[in-house]
Amino acid sequence: MKATEDQVYIDKVLQGDLAAFAFLVERYKAMAYTLALKIMRNSEEAEDVAQESFVKAYQQLHQFAGKAKFSTWLYTIVYRTSVSKRQKQGVLILALDDDLSENYTDDTSSPPLEYLQDEERQKYVRQAIQKLPEMEGVVITLFYMNENTIREIEEITGLTAANIKVKLFRARKILEKELRFLL
Numbered sequence: 001m002k003a004t005e006d007q008v009y010i011d012k013v014l015q016g017d018l019a020a021f022a023f024l025v026e027r028y029k030a031m032a033y034t035l036a037l038k039i040m041r042n043s044e045e046a047e048d049v050a051q052e053s054f055v056k057a058y059q060q061l062h063q064f065a066g067k068a069k070f071s072t073w074l075y076t077i078v079y080r081t082s083v084s085k086r087q088k089q090g091v092l093i094l095a096l097d098d099d100l101s102e103n104y105t106d107d108t109s110s111p112p113l114e115y116l117q118d119e120e121r122q123k124y125v126r127q128a129i130q131k132l133p134e135m136e137g138v139v140i141t142l143f144y145m146n147e148n149t150i151r152e153i154e155e156i157t158g159l160t161a162a163n164i165k166v167k168l169f170r171a172r173k174i175l176e177k178e179l180r181f182l183l
Contacts, residue, residue, distance in 0.1 A: 006070040013061055021061075025054055028071060031146050032078045038129075038137040039082035049085055053078040072152045075142065079156050128178035136171035139164055 006027075012020035032053055037046035056077050064073055129137055135157075142148040142156060143164075150161050159167070 007066065010061060010064060010070065013058075021058055024057075024070070024074075028074055029054075031071070032074065034141055034145065035075055035078050035138065036082050038141050039079070039086060039134060041134075045085070046082075049082050050078065053081045056081065068152065068155055071146070072148065072155055075146070075148070076156045079138070124179060124182050125175075127182060128175045131178050132171050132174055135159075136167045136174065139167040140171045140175070143168060 006024065009020045009023045013024075029050065032050040033046055036049035036053070037043065040046045040049055053074070057074050060077075064070065129140060132140060138157065139153060139159075142153050143150075148156070150164050153159070153164050154161055157164070
């Protein structure tokens with residue numbers, strides 16, 4: 001199981017085996033970069049944020065209590081570091097009002113992509129995700145690409161479950177339109 005394996009490496013790092021942290025970096029670097037890129041919208045800045053986040057995670061590893069998965073804890077650091085850096089650049093990230101959650105439905109329709117090869121399909125999906133508003137892209141990335149639960153996304157972003165569901169709904173609708181256009 002991934003969480004147990006993560007804990008083995010975390011324990012090694014805490015016991016002084018600094019090289020064990022490289023395993024955790026290798027396992028989560030792609031997703032950390034993807035999340036940072038969605039918020040920063042700049043490859044170089046996303047790399048900086050991801051690297052800074054791993055440094056912070058290493059420095060604060062003794063505070064990891066294991067109540068959530070390591071990935072959730074790490075992505076929280078990536079998310080907060082990204083948001084902080086964006087705010088310093090003068091761009092604010094706004095949360096959705098709770099009263100909009102009444103518009104949420106469980107419709108998960110998406111365009112048929114069965115005829116495309118996996119690589120080609122992923123290319124189109126990545127292009128469509130880049131067209132999403134920032135927070136919708138973050139939520140979609142965490143939910144579908146990283147397979148985080150709504151509860152884990154709440155912990156990472158600080159959004160309410162209702163806000164996350166609304167953002168997922170809206171993002172799916174936008175993705176559907178974008179994919180129809182691209183295809």
